[in-house]
Amino acid sequence: MLSFLFRRLLATLPVLGVVAVLVFLMLRLTPGDPAAVLAGDQATTEQIAMIRANLGLDRSIPEQFVIWLGHLLQGDLGQSYYYKLPVTELIAQRLEPTLSLAVVTITLAVLIAVPLGVVAAWRFGGWLDRGVMAFSVMGFSVPVFVSAYLLIWLVSLKLGWLPVQGYKRLSEGLGPWLYHLTLPAITLSLIYIALIARVTRASVLETLGEDYIRTARAKGLPEVLVLRRHALANAAVPIITVIGIGVALLIGGVVVTESVYAIPGLGRLTVDAVLARDFPTVQGVILLFSFVYVLVNLLVDLSYVFFDPRIRY
Amino acid sequence: MKFARRTLVSAAVWAAAAAASVPAFAQNNVLRIVPHSNLAVLDPIWTTAYMSRNHGYMIYDTLFGTDENGKVKPQMVESWTESPDKRLWTFKLRKGLEFHDGKPVTGEDVIASLQRWGKRDAMGSALAQFVLRMDSPTPDTFRIFLGEANGFMIEALGKPSSSVPFIMPKRIADTDPFKQIEEHIGSGPYVFKRDEFKPGDKAVYTKFAKYVPRSEPPSGTTGGKRVYVDRVEWNLALRDAQAQVNALKKGEVDILEQLPFDFYEQVKADTSIQIPKYSNFGLQYMARFNHLHKPFDNPKVRQAVAAAFSQDAFLRAQVGVKELYKPCGSFFICGTPYGSTAGSDLQMKSNMKKAQDLVKASGYDGTPIVILKPTDLASIQKLPDVAAQLLRQAGFKVDLQAMDWQTLVGRRAKKDAPDKGGWHMFLTAWQAFDVWSPIANPTTDTRGEKSVWFGWASDDKLGEMRNQFMRATDDGVKKKLADQMHARMFEIGTHVNLGEFQQPMAATKNVSGFFVTNGNLYWNLKKN
Numbered sequence: 064m065l066s067f068l069f070r071r072l073l074a075t076l077p078v079l080g081v082v083a084v085l086v087f088l089m090l091r092l093t094p095g096d097p098a099a100v101l102a103g104d105q106a107t108t109e110q111i112a113m114i115r116a117n118l119g120l121d122r123s124i125p126e127q128f129v130i131w132l133g134h135l136l137q138g139d140l141g142q143s144y145y146y147k148l149p150v151t152e153l154i155a156q157r158l159e160p161t162l163s164l165a166v167v168t169i170t171l172a173v174l175i176a177v178p179l180g181v182v183a184a185w186r187f188g189g190w191l192d193r194g195v196m197a198f199s200v201m202g203f204s205v206p207v208f209v210s211a212y213l214l215i216w217l218v219s220l221k222l223g224w225l226p227v228q229g230y231k232r233l234s235e236g237l238g239p240w241l242y243h244l245t246l247p248a249i250t251l252s253l254i255y256i257a258l259i260a261r262v263t264r265a266s267v268l269e270t271l272g273e274d275y276i277r278t279a280r281a282k283g284l285p286e287v288l289v290l291r292r293h294a295l296a297n298a299a300v301p302i303i304t305v306i307g308i309g310v311a312l313l314i315g316g317v318v319v320t321e322s323v324y325a326i327p328g329l330g331r332l333t334v335d336a337v338l339a340r341d342f343p344t345v346q347g348v349i350l351l352f353s354f355v356y357v358l359v360n361l362l363v364d365l366s367y368v369f370f371d372p373r374i375r376y
Numbered sequence: 377m378k379f380a381r382r383t384l385v386s387a388a389v390w391a392a393a394a395a396a397s398v399p400a401f402a403q404n405n406v407l408r409i410v411p412h413s414n415l416a417v418l419d420p421i422w423t424t425a426y427m428s429r430n431h432g433y434m435i436y437d438t439l440f441g442t443d444e445n446g447k448v449k450p451q452m453v454e455s456w457t458e459s460p461d462k463r464l465w466t467f468k469l470r471k472g473l474e475f476h477d478g479k480p481v482t483g484e485d486v487i488a489s490l491q492r493w494g495k496r497d498a499m500g501s502a503l504a505q506f507v508l509r510m511d512s513p514t515p516d517t518f519r520i521f522l523g524e525a526n527g528f529m530i531e532a533l534g535k536p537s538s539s540v541p542f543i544m545p546k547r548i549a550d551t552d553p554f555k556q557i558e559e560h561i562g563s564g565p566y567v568f569k570r571d572e573f574k575p576g577d578k579a580v581y582t583k584f585a586k587y588v589p590r591s592e593p594p595s596g597t598t599g600g601k602r603v604y605v606d607r608v609e610w611n612l613a614l615r616d617a618q619a620q621v622n623a624l625k626k627g628e629v630d631i632l633e634q635l636p637f638d639f640y641e642q643v644k645a646d647t648s649i650q651i652p653k654y655s656n657f658g659l660q661y662m663a664r665f666n667h668l669h670k671p672f673d674n675p676k677v678r679q680a681v682a683a684a685f686s687q688d689a690f691l692r693a694q695v696g697v698k699e700l701y702k703p704c705g706s707f708f709i710c711g712t713p714y715g716s717t718a719g720s721d722l723q724m725k726s727n728m729k730k731a732q733d734l735v736k737a738s739g740y741d742g743t744p745i746v747i748l749k750p751t752d753l754a755s756i757q758k759l760p761d762v763a764a765q766l767l768r769q770a771g772f773k774v775d776l777q778a779m780d781w782q783t784l785v786g787r788r789a790k791k792d793a794p795d796k797g798g799w800h801m802f803l804t805a806w807q808a809f810d811v812w813s814p815i816a817n818p819t820t821d822t823r824g825e826k827s828v829w830f831g832w833a834s835d836d837k838l839g840e841m842r843n844q845f846m847r848a849t850d851d852g853v854k855k856k857l858a859d860q861m862h863a864r865m866f867e868i869g870t871h872v873n874l875g876e877f878q879q880p881m882a883a884t885k886n887v888s889g890f891f892v893t894n895g896n897l898y899w900n901l902k903k904n
Contacts, residue, residue: 094779096786101417103424103538104785104804107828110496111789113554145416146575147556156574215622227622228614325614325623327577335414335576338752338782 064368067376071364075357082353083346087131090342091124097144097340118144131346140350141343145336150347153332160230161328163240164320165313167248172255173306179256180263180302181290187268195260202257211250211323218246228325247324251317255309262305266298273297299370307363314359315352405606407887407903410614410623411896412634415579418568419556421496421539426807429538430896433597434581434608435476436542436562439467439486440534441598444656444892446712446812448534449598451590452481452543452563462525462849469516472588475545476567483512488549490520490533490541495553497539498828499816502846503532527849528815535816536597536809536895565589565601565899566608579610594891594900601899604889608898617754624649627884630903633896635882636754640697643882651880652890657709657808661690661756661874663763666800667833668825669793671745676738678869682723684731684770685763687875694758694877701877707819707865710876712812714858719866723873728769735771744773746794748802750781759803759874788830802830803874809894814845814858819870831871838864 098115099106115121119130134141140150183195219227225246231239270276271294279289318330329348336344367374411430417423420432441451450456456467473481487510494504508521520529533541543549544562551557560568566581573579589600611629614620617636621643623629635643635651643649663685665672672678687703695701704710705720717724745767749760764774775794779787784802792798811817818829822838841864845857865871883890889901 094786095783096789099785099789100782101423103417103428104426106424107498108789108791108830117554143575147417148575153575156577212618215619219626220622223626227626227628228619229611229623229628230613322616323619325611325616325619327574327613331613331615332576338780339416340782340786 064376068361068365071361075354075361078357079350079353083132083135083350084128086346086349087128087342088124090340090345091127093340095340096120097342100339101144131343135350140347143336143341143344145339145341145344150343153344154329154347154351157327157329157332159232160321160326161314161317161330163230163233163244164247164251164317164326164328165310167241167244168251168255168313169306169310171248172252172259172309175252176256176259177263177295177302180260181267181295183260183264184267184271184294185286185290187271192264195264199257199261202253205253207250207254207317207319208323210253211247211320214246214250215323228323230324230326230328247320247326250324251313251320258309259302259305263295263298263302266301267294270294270297296370300367303366303370304363307359307366311356311359314355405903407605407608407631407898407901408611408629409608409631409898410611410620410629410633414576414612414615415610416575417556418560418573420542421493421553422556424538426538426896429540431568431579432540432542432562433564433895433897434566435560435564435568436540436544437473437481437564437601438534438540438542438597440530441596442534442536442809442894443595443598444894445596446657446809448530449592451534451598452486458529463522465520465522465529467518467520469518470588470590471516472586473563474586474588475563476561476584477545479545480515481543481563482515482546483518484515485546485549486518486543487512488546489543492544492549492551492553493539493541497535497541498818498821499528499532499535499813500539500541502815503529506846524847525849526846527854528813528846531813531815534597535813537807538810563587565603575612577613579612581608581610582606594893596892596894597897603899604902621882624882624884630884630887631898632882634755635880637695637697637700637880640700640880648885649882650885650887651882654881654890654892654896655808655878655894656892657712657812657894658876658878659805659807660704660709660811660876661694661759661803661805662819663759663801663803663872663874664819664829664831665833665869665871666794666798667831668791669798669800671738671740671743672800674738674740675868676734677740679722679866680731680734680738680740680770681767681772682866682869682872683726683734684728684766685723685872685874686726686728686766687723687873689766690759690762690874691877693762694756700880701875704873704876707811707862707870707873708814708817708858709808709812712808714812714814714855716855716859716862718859719863720873722866728766731766731770740772742773743794744775746775746777746798746800748784748787748799749776749778750784751778753781755879756803756805763801763803791825791832805877807895808876814842814861819865820861822868822870833868833870835864835868835870838868838870 098111102111102114142149143153179195183192186192215227218225226243229243231243233240276293279293318334321328321331333348413427415427415431417428420428437452439452440448442448452469452473454468454470458465494500506522506524506526508523510520512518548557548559565584565587567584569580583603583606589602592599594600620632621639624632665678691701705717705724706715708714747760747764750757764776767774788802790798794800814820820842821827822833822835824834825832841861848854848857886904887901891900
């Protein structure tokens with residue numbers, strides 16, 4: 064197990080290395096000039112050139128890469144061109160909203176989707192199953208911004224229950240935090256509920272056809288126990304996998320939701336940084352996202368051991 | 377059953393917690409504003425970005441200001457004298473001026489601030505050419521010695537945009553003008569809360585209790601800057617237009633700095649929202665040529681474009697709300713002190729037939745016109761489509777290239793040929809007070825590749841007129857020179873004026889005290 068963990072952690076290094084090189088090159092080859100963005104609308108070409116030199120953008124690309132890599136190896140992601148703050152500080156500022164949204168969304172999605180999926184599989188072919196599947200298709204099909212605007216119109220503007228926009232930090236209290244996160248989390252969770260419910264249904268449906276389920280029922284076990292202890296437990300691996308992917312996707316930035324609900328998270332930071340050609344920030348957040356993906360995948364792989372004792376590393 | 381009870385209890389606790397938190401948000405003395413963009417650079421001298429200028433007006437004060445009609449009036453200055461030969465100017469500062477760190481504003485602070493500004497701003501550097509030296513004989517006095525008299529000293533010191541000669545403490549103003557300042561201390565009506573600033577999220581300003589406002593009523597950037605709220609919060613995260621309007625309707629924000637034209641009628645019909653008048657002059661759309669390359673190195677081709685560009689077509693497509701736009705033949709904004717229309721018949725009394733004739737007569741060689749079109753800037757993104765259509769109708773070939781605004785900003789700085797990554801034309805908008813002065817208007821700088829603004833127009837005659845204007849001290853002479861410059865600009869086709877428009881602002885009805893600022897200024901406002 065430990066050697067597996069070590070090998071997997073070691074394998075993240077080349078992944079991050081490739082991502083670093085690709086992101087660096089892609090940004091440099093993309094049209095647009097950070098100096099022109101910073102200088103403002105009335106800046107002269109000389110002022111822009113001066114800013115470019117100050118940022119070190121007048122150096123050759125290999126030279127810029129070596130400098131950046133040198134700082135990176137010392138744990139320094141550099142300073143944002145746009146905000147003139149260390150990238151690590153910017154990421155730290157934006158991490159909490161994104162993590163909060165991810166946690167609440169995935170919690171909500173799991174709490175609703177897993178029981179829905181199990182029930183749909185249990186009542187396979189019935190109205191409940193069809194209803195869950197219809198909801199699932201709808202969850203996939205309706206774009207996030209559409210469901211967001213509809214929910215805002217209904218819940219915030221018509222009923223006045225929840226705010227239209229904004230984010231309150233946990234340090235300001237659990238109440239305000241939840242109050243502002245609920246609607247964005249519901250909006251985002253619709254897709255994840257659909258995804259997780261479908262995978263749960265398919266997986267549980269498969270296990271319900273197994274011999275040990277028939278045996279459990281023949282033993283006279285209550286149906287709830289059959290479903291929970293035998294069907295769901297054995298169907299857990301694909302469900303955990305899809306939840307893991309969901310967490311990684313959520314942390315990787317939910318730009319539309321963050322924009323519509325004015326949540327200052329990592330997704331919004333990434334878009335702003337790309338638009339402003341803020342190279343250090345884009346490089347920093349993309350590296351972070353890559354690391355999160357690798358880490359979440361590793362955690363998902365490790366979790367298989369607990370859900371399926373047959374798996375050994 | 378147990379589960380149901382537990383669920384109900386937890387739901388109730390959650391609801392109670394949420395409900396309990398709601399009153400905390402109802403802060404009557406906090407003005408919540410959604411600015412038109414994100415605030416990134418905090419040094420309003422280092423960048424010309426409007427957001428940085430607006431931030432500057434919150435925390436810094438200016439020596440002079442410009443009122444709602446474009447007249448320059450004293451602000452930090454109490455009185456001033458000029459020698460008979462207009463080469464020595466002596467200014468006395470108002471009593472009680474104090475920086476946010478408690479130190480008094482002195483002449484030395486003013487001199488350092490003007491020196492830094494003079495190295496960055498076009499008008500500042502124009503003024504600096506005349507300045508022999510500056511000194512501060514007493515703490516509340518400063519003097520400017522000129523080598524030669526000029527007619528725009530006060531106009532330059534009171535310029536409202538962009539960059540504004542904001543006054544900073546000497547130790548901050550001594551910062552290299554090409555490096556950003558690290559401290560943000562001014563003597564303006566608000567104190568910037570650096571510790572609460574979260575880029576892309578929010579910027580916070582609190583009332584500066586020791587600010588001494590002038591006694592006159594506020595007008596433009598002049599008059600009493602009275603603050604009636606404790607705190608102003610700029611919501612930098614709320615960028616989506618629909619979400620902005622929703623937040624305003626729900627009362628979660630108090631002011632939308634820029635109400636998109638698409639929402640104008642809807643918001644106007646909402647009885648809980650007001651659309652206050654804050655600008656007499658609004659903004660101006662313009663199309664800028666690249667004078668360095670064919671075919672726009674030929675003034676006759678540029679004139680043909682001017683003849684083809686009916687302002688009404690651009691204004692209808694981009695603004696669409698008739699009460700918000702007006703065609704105007706003046707490069708220097710209609711109704712302002714220099715708002716000439718001399719020479720504008722070429723465009724204002726033209727039609728497509730005439731434009732087609734001019735294209736044929738110009739010797740246009742069929743070079744496709746590369747127009748840069750920003751896809752992500754709703755306020756100007758329709759202009760290039762109209763330009764392309766009108767150019768095609770006039771007989772031009774057009775290559776409309778779509779890109780995001782920041783790509784455009786980088787691309788337009790390139791002097792390369794259009795088929796090698798350069799450009800022929802881009803379209804943009806200016807706030808009126810950026811272009812109403814024949815000196816500050818960047819298109820009057822026609823020093824070719826040395827010009828301060830993209831397009832690099834070249835014309836010695838206009839340059840000479842501009843020099844004469846800078847040196848003229850008589851208002852009548854200045855007006856006459858402005859007329860001549862204006863006619864010459866049409867003659868050589870520096871750019872094309874696409875008309876004027878008002879960018880509406882929206883606010884909840886409980887905010888009062890709006891006045892004509894001709895910009896985005898947030899003093900004198902009360903929240904009930």
